[in-house]
Amino acid sequence: MMVFKNSFIVLLLAVAGLFCSCGDGNNYTLTGSLPTRYDGCRVLLSPATYYFSPDKSTPVDSGIIKNGEFRFRGTVQEPAVFVLTIEDVRDNRIPGMSSVPVIIERGNIKVLYDTTGITLSGTPANDRYMATIGKGKQEIQRRSQILFRERDSVQQLAGNVSNEINNYYNEQSRIIFREIMVPAAEEFISEYAGTSTGDYFFFTCCSKDIYSDAFVERIYPTINPELREQYETFIRTRQEKQNYFSSSQKATEVGRPFREIVARTIEGKEVRLSEQVKKGGLVLLDFWGSWCVPCIQEMPLLKELHEKYGKKGLVIIGISLDKEREKWQSSLEKHKPIGIQISELKGWESASRNDYGVQAIPFTLLIDGSGKIIARNPHGPKLVEAVEEYFNRK
Incomplete structure (x- = not known):
């Protein structure tokens, strides 16, 4: 009986050791080392996602850099790629620091941030x-x-x-x-x-x-x-x-008819381009964005044109390619652009931007009273010349 009892205890210990071994075998530790000037910055560990995937990544862990180090611990069933992101970095002199792929697998993973680059080590895949x-x-x-x-x-x-x-x-x-x-x-x-x-x-x-x-x-x-x-x-x-x-760029060349634009003012009022294209008048479309410095720099010229030709039938429509209403509104209040100001608040996905083949901003377009495009993307003196020529011809 004693022999059996001892054998049974040994068997239990062996099984328990097996389970412990399996559990320990799935553990990982991820240690990051970097200059102490990054102390206080927050580090996020998120599952890697693909640029073509609709799935969004949510951090599974986070930590604060202290004494030039951060550490994550956990378990993993099979190797998987995660991304390390460091927030609030003011002094970024480490190439690739903003987004670092790391293969999370069992073992002790080390990430060394250095001005020559980022080094991964400690496990086979890394x-x-x-x-x-x-x-x-x-x-x-x-x-x-x-x-x-x-x-x-x-x-x-x-x-x-x-x-x-x-x-x-x-x-x-x-x-x-x-x-x-x-x-x-x-x-x-x-x-x-x-x-x-x-x-x-x-x-x-x-x-x-x-x-x-x-x-x-x-x-x-x-x-x-x-x-x-x-x-x-x-x-x-x-x-x-x-x-x-x-095809939109070709469809909106000089001599082609305008395409409808439907967007809203900052107050929420719907504006249609077709309602502004009036016989005998001239519509100037100005595609811009709150972040676009050249766009802001062109605004005084648009104001001068409106002062000179507004009563003769010049209508200026500013189409913002902003996505955030607050930034658009702030820019409107600060720079006070002339004319009717509208936006779809869809950024570069705006229908108007795609319908007119707008590749970069500022972008301007002149539409005459019959609805025909008479100039595509003139700026500075060329824009002034095109507007003056139109009204002189009238």
């Missing part, structure tokens, strides 16, 4: 990430700094900022990215194909059309079918928007 993608990012950062210093020196010698110079160095940056990041990403993703880690870095390291054809042919079928469907839907929708945007 070590492999650093040996491939992480190392690639640091090399791109190093070579880009050399490239930009060279560009600045060339611009100083040239005496101005040339588009040709900028275009050349932007192309060199793209070449560096392709040479370094693409093979590094393909190596890491191949090792983790068929996992959520591989899926995430496939879509976030490079765009699908930059990878080699052989790599995409081999890896893309291993990606979660739901993710593939979301991505393909996103690409189709984006292409449809681009096609419509291009």
Whole structure:
């Protein structure tokens, strides 16, 4: 009996040890080290999301940096990618600090923030990430700094900022990215194909059309079918928007009829463009935004035009591409732009912006009394000339 009893106790201890081992085996610790000047900043740990996914990410944990360190602890069933975000950073001299992907897996994960970049270590997946993608990012950062210093020196010698110079160095940056990041990403993703880690870095390291054809042919079928469907839907929708945007630019060229715009004033009153296009008058559409400095700088000129031609039939309609009502209202109160001021409060998703193919602001359009577009995006002296010519011709 004693032997049986002792054996039974040993068995219970073994089973208990097994359960404890399993529990401990799923634990992770994430420790971040960074300069003490970031003490007091809040750190968020959130599940990684995709730019093409409708899902929103909510932080699962947060903490405050103290003595140059923060720490998260928890359990994880299987490796998953999370994102570290540091809030309230006033002195950001660490490349990539705003959003750091970390593979959460069992073990002690370490994140070192340094001016040369960010280093992950301590667990197999994070070590492999650093040996491939992480190392690639640091090399791109190093070579880009050399490239930009060279560009600045060339611009100083040239005496101005040339588009040709900028275009050349932007192309060199793209070449560096392709040479370094693409093979590094393909190596890491191949090792983790068929996992959520591989899926995430496939879509976030490079765009699908930059990878080699052989790599995409081999890896893309291993990606979660739901993710593939979301991505393909996103690409189709984006292409449809681009096609419509291009067609809108052609449909609103000089000589074409205006397109209806329906939006509201800050007080909530609905305004229709068709109601403002009157025979013999001239409508000046001004697309702008509260954050747009050139837009604000053009407002005095619009006021001068209105003072001179308002009684002759010039109607100015300001169309704000703001999303936040408070910012739009604040800008209206501060700058007091002339004319009828309306907005859909949808930002760059505004129907009016897409219907007229507005690529950048400020953007202006002149519509005559018959509803025909007579000038597309004139500014400064050219805008004055177009308005004067119209009323002189009358």
